[in-house]
Amino acid sequence: MRASDRAYLCLREEIIDGTLAPGSVLGEVEQSARLGLSRTPLREALSRLVADGLATPSGRGMVVTAVSLAEAAQLFDLRIALEVLAARRCAEKADTAEVTNRFTELADRFTAAAAPLAEGADPTGYYALTQELDAAVDSTSGNDYLADALRGVRVHLARLRRLSRHSPARLADSAREHAAIARAVAAGDPELAAATTVVHLQQALAHLRSDPTTGSKETTA
Incomplete structure (x- = not known):
C-alpha cells in the first residue's frame, strides 16, 4: 500500500470515529511526523479527504469538517x-x-x-x-x-x-x-x-x- 493510501485510510478512520473531531487542524508538519511519512503523500491524502467532504481548507490549513x-x-x-x-x-x-x-x-x-x-x-x-x-x-x-x-x-x-x-x-x-x-x-x-x-x-x-x-x-x- 502506498504511503498516501495509508495516511488517507488512517485519517479517514480517525475522522469517522471521532478521534479527529470536527474543527481539528490537520497540519502538514504535525501529521507527517505523527504518521511517519513525508509531506507529499500527506498532501495527497488530505486532497482525498477534501474530495470526500471530510476536510476543508481554512485559514489555519486543512481542518476536519463539521457534522450536523x-x-x-x-x-x-x-x-x-x-x-x-x-x-x-x-x-x-x-x-x-x-x-x-x-x-x-x-x-x-x-x-x-x-x-x-x-x-x-x-x-x-x-x-x-x-x-x-x-x-x-x-x-x-x-x-x-x-x-x-x-x-x-x-x-x-x-x-x-x-x-x-x-x-x-x-x-x-x-x-x-x-x-x-x-x-x-x-x-x-x-x-x-x-x-x-x-x-x-x-x-x-x-x-x-x-x-x-x-x-x-x-x-x-
Missing part, C-alpha cells in the same frame, strides 16, 4: 435511492447457491444478534456485521459505480450515527431489519428486498431525528 443532524434528511434521501437499487440488484443475482448461502448466513447472524443488543450488549460487533452486509451488497450488486457512491454516503452517515445515543431497543430492531433485508435477497425477491430496505432506512432516520441527545451537537462527534 441537519444533513440527515438529504443524506438519507440519497442513501434510500442507492441502497434500494443495490438491494434489488442483489436479489436479482441470487440465482446461485453461493449468493443465497452468503445472505442467509448473514440473516441468521443478524437474528442472533437482536436479543443481546436488546439487553444492552456492546454494539461494536453488530456494526462490524453491518459492514459485512454492506460489503456483500456492494460485491453482489455487480455495479462498481453504485458501490462507490454508497461507500461515500456511508462515510458521512457513520459520522452522523455518532451524534446519537446507543438505544438497545433500536439496535435490536435494526438487527431484525437487516436480517429481513438479507433474507429477501437470499430469497431472490427484488420487491421484498427493496421494501425491507426502505423500512429499515426510514426507521433509522426517524430514530436519529427523535433522539433528544442530537439536538445541540452540530459540531461535535
